[in-house]
Structures are given as structure tokens and as C-alpha cells.
Amino acid sequence: MESLLLEWLSINSLLLFGIGVLAAIIGVMFGAAGLVLLPAMLLIGIPIHTTVAVNKFATGLSSFSTVVVLTLKKKVQILKMLSLMFVACLGGVSGAFLATRLMEKTLNIIACIVLIIMFFLVLKNNKNGLVKKEEHTEENDIKNKGSLIAPFLIGIYDGGMGPGSALLNITYFLKKRFSYVKAAEMTRFMMFSSCMSAFLFYFFYGIVNWGIAIPITAGSIVGSHIGLKIIPYVKTRWIQVIFPVIFLLLIAQVVSDIVF
Template structure:
């Protein structure tokens, strides 16, 4: 325990906390926490599978804090989305299982394919994203989509929340509602994936705790900022963030 405390209150611990905070803010606003979290942790020398495991723990805790806030405020009913949460959890477990059996290069190829597909979906969905007021009825959610994204999230992650946000926007949900549903799915997929990583002994608590504290703080900051985000900004920023994610993954493949 003493060793862990030394790690948490060291310079590295402060750096990890800052990384978690920035990643959570960006994750809540634009669904791209992995764009900050994973590259930053890899940059300071943390192994890929440990990085993914810590990411699932930190992001899951961050999403849980948001979900609890949504429920307390009466924005969401967990009972209504129980089946969606179970499907996302199973997807997270399956994704983590696959990740532990794939090389880093294969993981990056899978990420690249998902991100390129989602990039074109975002470009085709811009008309939906410019609506500040919902003009049509919310369409039913095809649970295969959150399940597939949760598999990717459990095994890798960058851009997964953004994929879910984009999907719910296509189903005519308002941006804030799309974020709320995405946080539920993210919490569920991260919980399933983290439990798998934990029982396989991959989690490093010296890294996970400071990143998670930063994520909790960042997630609440992100929710405070959301009401001030204009949908026109989302229309511009979503494709840019996806493009940067693709560039990052492709560069990892070429190194």
C-alpha cells in the first residue's frame, strides 16, 4: 500500500491524473477520450494491454459517475435500458477476450477499419447533426450496433463513444440525449471489459487510480460544458476528430 501511495503522489501520478482529466472532458463532449488517453499512456511507456485495461477502468468509473447523475436528475431510467446495458457488457467482455489474443498490430488494423467506416458515416450524417431541436420521432435502437461497438471498445476503444454518439444522432436523438445513452453503453462495455482484464491480472492499480480520479473530475466538467456546445461545432469537429484518430492509428501501423 505504501508503494502505491508513493506512485499516486509522485510526478507520474500527477501526469496520469491530468491525462485522465483531459481525456474525460474530450470523451464527454466529443466521444474521443481514447484519442488522448491511449496515445498519452503509450507515450510514457505503459504496455498496450495494460493501457487498454486502465482505460476501461478509468472510462468506466467516469461514465458511472455520469450515469448516477443522470438517474438522480431523472434524465434516464436504468430499467428501460437494462437489455442495452447487458448487451454492451457482453460486447465489452468479448472485446477484451479478443484483445488478449491479438497482437498490437492486428488491434490497430481493426481500429483503423472501424474508424474509417465511422468517418464516412459521420460525413453522411451531417444533416442530422445540425438540428438543435429534434424535428422527428426517435427511432428504435438496433442493439447489434451498440454490441459491435462495445466489442471494439472492450478490445481497443479510441472513437467508440463517438461511434455511439453518431449512431444515436442518426436515430434522431438530440445531442445531449445521445451523450447520455452513450455514457450508459460506455459504462457497461467498460465494466465487462475491465472485469475480464482484472481476472487475467493485467490491471496496474498504481496507474489506474490517478487516471480514474482525473476521469471522474473531467467527466463532470464535460457535462457542465455540454449545454454551451453548438451543434454546428459538433458538425465540424466530429469529422476532424475521426480523421485525427485514423491518422494516429495508421501511423502506429507504419512505425
């Protein structure tokens, strides 16, 4: 235990904490925490499966901390999210199961295909006004059975590796005609469900390094709350430009993993 405490207080842990803060801010605002977290952890020599497991733990706990705040402030009604959270949870476990049985290159190819499809979908919908300044006050049909398929598939993708999975969730809610702020808030509930269920699978599979997980998670919790404070100031026109750019960066990241 003493050696673990010393590891948490080291310079390396401060670096991991900073990575967690930055990744969570970007994750909450634009759904692309993996754009920072995964390559940064791989760069400092952390194995891929450990990186994914730590990422799930950090994102899951930071999402939970924001879920509590959003629920207490009654910004999101958790009862209306339960069906979506349940299928996201099932998806997360399924994705983690597949990740431990498929080659890393196969996972990256699947991720690349998904991101390319979503990139063109975002470009198409930008022309039709995907991002709205206002949100509908009526129920946006999230209980429709057909609407549960996409969250389940996103959950599988997130549990397996998931670069850009939060961005996929945000895009899903935008397609349901929620405002950008509301879409980002609801995404935290989805990320909590898929990430924590996936993490539990990785934990019992025995590939979690707590010396890495704790400082990353602490940073992610801090960063997620900072991100929620910044979101209301993000302009619609910024999002319409930033979304496609982030998708391109994520695609480039995945392609580089495949090639190199």
C-alpha cells in the same frame, strides 16, 4: 500499501491525473477520450495491454459516476437503457477476450477500417442533418431487436481497444434521432457497461496496474463531470465540423500505430 500510496502522491501521478481530466472532458463532449489517453500513456512508457486495461477502468468508473447523476436527475431513464447496456456488456467482454488473443497490429487494422467507415458515414449524414438541436419526445425505437446489433459491435470494439468508441455510440444515438446532448448522456451508460465488463476480464487476466489506474481514474471522474457541464453550450455547427476532424485524428493515430 505504503509504497502504493507514495506512488499515487508522486509527480508522475499528478501527470496521470491531469491526463485523465483532459481525456474525460474530450470523451464526454466529443467521444474521443482515447485521442488523449492512449497516446499519452504510451508516450510515458506504459505497455499497450496495461494501457487498454487502465483505460477501461478509468472510463468505466467515470461513466458510472455520471450515470448515477443522470439517473438521479431523471435525465435518462435507466430502465429503457437496460437492453442496450446488456448487449454493450456482452460486447465489452467479447472484445477483451479477442484483444488478448489477437496481435496488436490486427486490432489496429480493424480499428482503422471501422473509423474510416464511420468517417464517411458522418460526412454523409452531416449533409442530411445528423445533429439535431431538439430531441424527439417519443420513444426512439431503442428496443428494436435490429438496433441491438450496432451497440453489441461497438461494445466488442470498445472492449478490445476502442479509440473513438464513445464517438461511435454518440453517432448511433444521433442516427436514432436523439439530440446531441441526449446522445452524449446515453453514451455514458453504454461506456460504463462495455468498459467495466472488459475491465473485469483484463483484471482476472492479471494485467492491471493499480498505481497507474487510480490517478487516471480519479482524473477521469473529475473530467467527466466537467464535460457534462460544458455539453449544453456546444453549438450544432461546431459538432458538424469537429466530428469529422476527430475521426481523421483517430484514423491518423491508429495508422501511425500500424506503421510505426
